[in-house]
Amino acid sequence: MPRQKRGKSPPKTAQPPKRKRTPNAAKNAPSTERVEATPPAAHNINGVQVDYVKLAAEIIKQQNAASESCAPIPNSSSISAPSTSASPSTLAPSTSSPSTLTPSTSAPSTSGQSLGASSSATQPADLLALIDNVFSSKTGGCQHCPESVSYTNIHSLPFTRDLSAPSQQLLQAALSTSSRMAYYRSWQLFLQWKPSYTSLPVTELDLCNFIGYLFSANYAPSSVSSHVSAIGYLHKICSVPDPTEKFLPKKLLKGCHALAPQQDTRLPITTDILRRIIKAIDITEPLLCNRLLLKAFYLLAFQAFLRIGELAARSHNSNQVVQRSDVNFKISNGILSGVTIVMKHFKNNIEQKPVTLHLSNSSSITFCPVRALYDYTTHFAHTSGPLFQFMSGESVTHHFISQQLCKVVSFIGLDPKLYKGHSFRIGAATHAASLGFSENYIQKLGRWRSNAVRRYIRISSFDI
Structure with a gap:
């Protein structure tokens, strides 16, 4: 029986229209093969799998401010709103790495990538x-x-x-x-x-x-x-x-x-308390050199409205405190009459101009800051370095002064939590106000640049 011709079979009758399509028809017809060959931009770029849900969560985790403070991420808008037309480099996971956004919680990157176009990790x-x-x-x-x-x-x-x-x-x-x-x-x-x-x-x-x-x-x-x-x-x-x-x-x-508590709990050291402190030092401190040092320090801090940090260093840098060369005694006919102290470094000295303090002898030799300072410098006999230093030549520290003050205040029966190093300055301002000095004059004596001096004047603490 002769074979049936394939041209007459039903399948071939349906295929000729495809082969006879015009070029315009082929151009306008959607290509299913092209859609299948292009990976979805939200899932795969150049073979790298990107999970945009996790990426967005990580960016939110770093907070908007943290992201702004770090190096700018190129084309970051394309990350928050992915598009099929975005370039693969802007959507690569390495540009949004947590180590890039968090320099404080992760070690410096060793991959050689920088934080931005003009930045690099540091040691x-x-x-x-x-x-x-x-x-x-x-x-x-x-x-x-x-x-x-x-x-x-x-x-x-x-x-x-x-x-x-x-x-x-x-x-x-x-x-x-x-x-x-x-x-x-x-x-x-x-x-x-x-x-x-x-x-x-x-x-x-x-x-x-x-x-x-x-x-x-x-x-x-x-x-x-x-x-x-x-x-x-x-x-x-x-x-x-x-x-x-x-x-x-x-x-x-x-x-x-x-x-925070609004009230300053520090109390002023009055003249009466200061006298009790000076007397108690002879009992609380066994070393003569330290007794001379502490008496001169406390009397000078009160009389000259000084901050503890202007006389005692907080760190090893002792160049910012009063130096021995800044102190000159006035002696005429063998009689000590006063002392001048040049203050080169103090708070709010914006003009960087030194201030000279003049102190005169007081009637009481025991509580005279000039006499106490003279006895101290004569005993130590140092001519350079900080004014207040130990026999070894090391600068007297802020911690040592505060520790000794706490000990002597406790000894005289007062609460050391209420009497600190700044209590000398508070007491000096209050004592000056009790003597009738104006607020403007007290401000100049204490080198205040604002009305903050008002917080130091506490007349209610004195019996006038």
């Missing part, structure tokens, strides 16, 4: 070198650190290095030496709390937690604000997004002031 020593440079008394942030030091998003240091000499001088003078030292200590405190930080910027979350840590450690609201200012200063001078300008840290600082 811990690099951040310390940056802090040393900005808060150095010699450079004040005007000089660039060694070339081996790299920074994260820092552009201003080379810029400040290229400033003219007068501009650099103005920049250095804008921050006083005492403030520069205080800011340096604030950064040391922050790095002790968060040693994992290797680069800027500080995240808003860590800054908020640092504020909470300081408050829980019973830091005064003013001290907390000062530490936060130090963090903000370094960010500003390095042209890095400043987390201290965010809404949440500002509210936390306001909360510190709202929850």
Whole structure:
């Protein structure tokens, strides 16, 4: 039986229309093969699987402020709103790695990727070198650190290095030496709390937690604000997004002031209490050299309205306290009549101008600050270095003075929690007011630059 021709079979009668389609028809017809060959942009790019739900959750976890403070992510809009036309490089998982967004909680990347187009990871020593440079008394942030030091998003240091000499001088003078030292200590405190930080910027979350840590450690609201200012200063001078300008840290600082005790519990050391302290030193301190030192220190602090930090160093840097060369005694015909003290470093000395204090002998030899200071310097016979130093030549520390004051105050039957080193300054202002001196004159005596002197005058503490 002859075979049936294939041209007459039913399947071939349905296929000729496909082969006879015009080019325009083929162009307009949707191609199912092309759709199947293109991977969905939301699931696979260049063979890399991307889970955008997890990616969005990670970005939210880092918080918007933390994301802003880190290096900008190229085409970040395409990450939050993925599109099939976005380039694979903008959607690659490596650009949104948690280690990039969180420099404080993860180790520096070893893959060679940078945090941004012009940033790089740093080692811990690099951040310390940056802090040393900005808060150095010699450079004040005007000089660039060694070339081996790299920074994260820092552009201003080379810029400040290229400033003219007068501009650099103005920049250095804008921050006083005492403030520069205080800011340096604030950064040391922050790095002790968060040693994992290797680069800027500080995240808003860590800054908020640092504020909470300081408050829980019973830091005064003013001290907390000062530490936060130090963090903000370094960010500003390095042209890095400043987390201290965010809404949440500002509210936390306001909360510190709202929850902290508003009343200053420190009581003034009156003339009567001062006399009792001087007498008790002969009993509480066995060493003659320390007795002479403490008597001169306490009497001078009261008579000259001095802060403890102006006479005793808080750290090994003893150049900021009164030096022995700053003290000159007035002796005429073999009789000691007074002493002059040149104050070169003190709080709020914005003009950087020294102030000379003149003290005269008092009628009581036992409680005369001039006589006590003269006996102390004669016994120690030192001609250089800090005014108050031990026999070994080491500077008297703030801790030693506070410790000895606590011991002698307890001995005379008073509460050491109420009488601190600043009680001498409070007592001096109150005593001057009780003698009839005006508030303006007391302000000049104590070198106050504002009406803060009013908080030191406590007439109710005296029997007038």
